[in-house]
């Protein structure tokens with residue numbers, strides 16, 4: 325039987341990015357893709373990302389976090405999900421600053437400038453074509469040769485690419501609503517130039533301090549917000565010298581502030597984390613899936 329049967333969870337969201345948080349720090353089990361997909365099923369607790377806390381592996385961290393998209397794939401970064409995890413563990417411990425480990429590295433989280441805001445240090449962005457990763461060499465990743473639509477009149481073209489521990493492609497447009505992202509998103513997400521797939525963002529630079537954007541997420545589809553994409557987009561715009569290093573981001577689900585810190589190139593993301601409800605997973609959800617095995 326699955327470790328998750330009858331296990332408690334918290335349903336949260338990060339400006340509309342649907343998050344489920346599960347605490348497995350007292351268990352040796354890991355979650356299989358089948359179990360992650362079962363949780364996301366209509367009979368379960370539909371989410372964009374599942375954030376699973378495991379026992380800390382590194383001195384000074386509160387947990388090792390595994391991140392699952394609702395298609396069952398694992399991701400190394402989830403900004404909105406990390407704010408939700410930070411809120412949960414701050415409330416559990418009474419602390420207001422903690423460090424977590426993800427596959428992208430150690431992430432410091434702290435209470436933001438007001439009680440309803442949380443800041444996550446998302447680490448240093450990577451720009452090398454092999455770090456994104458891309459399937460072939462591109463020396464300048466501020467714009468890569470990728471387009472969709474007729475060769476002589478592409479609909480979308482020349483995206484910037486950035487890794488925040490997960491791959492992002494950002495297309496710069498005048499009107500983010502003028503494109504059928506539900507149609508183009510999966511084509512671009514699964515384009516062969518992205519051997520690990522990619523998160524696809526449409527972004528409009530309003531001025532040097534403000535960007536509006538929306539994202540087709542790798543492994544989750546169209547979401548109301550993507551925190552790591554907001555980080556990637558703000559950094560990509562600053563690289564193009566079209567904004568400063570602190571940018572206000574407007575996403576369909578709400579607002580984030582991103583600072584690409586000058587002294588160490590770390591990307592700080594600040595925004596809310598909403599709690600919705602707690603529950604326990606119905607064992608029937610996992611009747612036909614393979615259970616995670618102790619590592």
Ligand SMILES: N[C@H](CCC[C@H](N)C(=O)O)C(=O)O
Pocket residue numbers: 341372373393398399400401402403404405490491523541542543544549550551552553
């Ligand atoms: N779909 C992303 C993971 C979640 C990112 C997003 N929800 C965020 O807040 O950063 C990926 O597979 O890289």
